[in-house]
Amino acid sequence: STAVHSDVSPMTLTRYMIEESNQNLDKEHLVDLQGIMSGIQVACKKISSLVSRAGITNLTGLEEGGGSVNIQGEEQKKLDVLSNEVLKNSLRFSGKMGVIASEEEDEPVVVDEVASGNYVCVFDPLDGSSNIDAAVATGTIFGIFAEDDEQPCLINDDEGDLDAQKAACLIQTMQPGKNLVAAGYCMYSSSCMLVLTTGHGVNGFTLDPQIGEFVLTHPNMQIPSRGKIYSFNEANYPDWDPTLQKFVDSLKDGSNKSGAKYSSRYIGSLVADVHRTLLYGGIFGYPGDAKNTNGKLRLLYECAPMSMLLEEAGGLATTGRERVLDVMPTAVHQRLPLILGSKEDVQELVDLYQAE
Ligand code: AHM
Numbered sequence: 184s185t186a187v188h189s190d191v192s193p194m195t196l197t198r199y200m201i202e203e204s205n206q207n208l209d210k211e212h213l214v215d216l217q218g219i220m221s222g223i224q225v226a227c228k229k230i231s232s233l234v235s236r237a238g239i240t241n242l243t244g245l246e247e248g249g250g251s252v253n254i255q256g257e258e259q260k261k262l263d264v265l266s267n268e269v270l271k272n273s274l275r276f277s278g279k280m281g282v283i284a285s286e287e288e289d290e291p292v293v294v295d296e297v298a299s300g301n302y303v304c305v306f307d308p309l310d311g312s313s314n315i316d317a318a319v320a321t322g323t324i325f326g327i328f329a330e331d332d333e334q335p336c337l338i339n340d341d342e343g344d345l346d347a348q349k350a351a352c353l354i355q356t357m358q359p360g361k362n363l364v365a366a367g368y369c370m371y372s373s374s375c376m377l378v379l380t381t382g383h384g385v386n387g388f389t390l391d392p393q394i395g396e397f398v399l400t401h402p403n404m405q406i407p408s409r410g411k412i413y414s415f416n417e418a419n420y421p422d423w424d425p426t427l428q429k430f431v432d433s434l435k436d437g438s439n440k441s442g443a444k445y446s447s448r449y450i451g452s453l454v455a456d457v458h459r460t461l462l463y464g465g466i467f468g469y470p471g472d473a474k475n476t477n478g479k480l481r482l483l484y485e486c487a488p489m490s491m492l493l494e495e496a497g498g499l500a501t502t503g504r505e506r507v508l509d510v511m512p513t514a515v516h517q518r519l520p521l522i523l524g525s526k527e528d529v530q531e532l533v534d535l536y537q538a539e
């Protein structure tokens with residue numbers, strides 16, 4: 184109901200996770216996800232606080248010490264580095280993680296704490312951080328895989344080859360998006376929102392600063408089947424393939440199937456662009472182009488979690504030619520073209536590619 188805010192016992196994220204696992208005792212992973220989500224939500228609150236106070240605490244700008252560069256060759260901002268530490272530690276201490284793979288780390292990190300568990304978390308701790316210094320929206324993106332029982336990830340210093348054990352753990356990260364047991368994002372904007380799926384629908388929680396809790400404000404989110412907004416970095420238009428060029432032209436002049444003339448919105452912050460697309464409908468894309476054949480966004484911790492959310496909300500997510508959730512990763516930081524949004528909008532583009 185819309186009265187959740189004033190409820191004397193609001194549906195917090197923690198309560199939601201407990202009730203969901205109590206009501207679905209047959210569903211695997213939900214009990215473990217309680218612990219994992221309690222770690223993630225604390226990290227998100229901490230990152231939200233860091234982001235909102237960055238201008239005051241001198242946390243804007245680049246990481247000091249000779250300009251750190253991550254594995255993507257991107258300069259790391261102070262807040263990228265800090266957010267990564269915050270999330271990594273929260274996950275580690277959840278006791279459920281075997282492997283964690285972050286945009287900000289060259290290699291997945293094997294959790295060798297005594298209490299390490301058998302889940303894999305892939306994440307981008309602070310996506311869209313180029314926006315940070317202008318106080319524009321940013322977000323955290325995460326996905327959770329269960330480890331493959333056939334190749335359990337166990338680190339035991341006393342037994343055998345440590346490198347071989349770690350290599351077995353790293354393989355656990357290479358799973359297609361359809362294996363995700365949960366995915367979500369937290370957006371740091373005019374309000375802080377955490378949007379989550381555990382494989383049965385999508386729910387949105389808003390951080391209530393008065394009680395410091397994420398409260399269910401957007402139950403069972405569904406994306407409209409058609410929208411009127413397209414969201415691409417149009418500066419790349421000259422490098423797009425002709426099919427995409429024609430499709431976007433048809434959104435501008437109304438010659439698309441819906442007959443409507445679309446509006447353009449592009450924040451340049453994936454979480455915010457996806458969040459708006461989820462709520463208002465339409466189509467978002469970061470396609471491959473002549474210069475970057477696989478686009479910009481990373482399969483494991485950007486494309487796959489967003490695609491799971493969109494599909495769970497009744498939308499579609501594709502590379503243009505293939506369902507994103509079916510793509511088998513071959514490298515941790517691999518990029519993939521991503522087009523997602525309302526079912527009819529995305530299908531129209533997929534049909535055009537098929538008719539090529
Ligand atoms: P980042 O991970 O370095 O922050 O880059 C990812 C961001 C996404 O949030 C956004 O969708 C995209 O880069 C925007 O790229 P561009 O500036 O090329 O439009």
Ligand code: MG
Nearest residue numbers: 286307310311
């Ligand atoms: Mg990113």
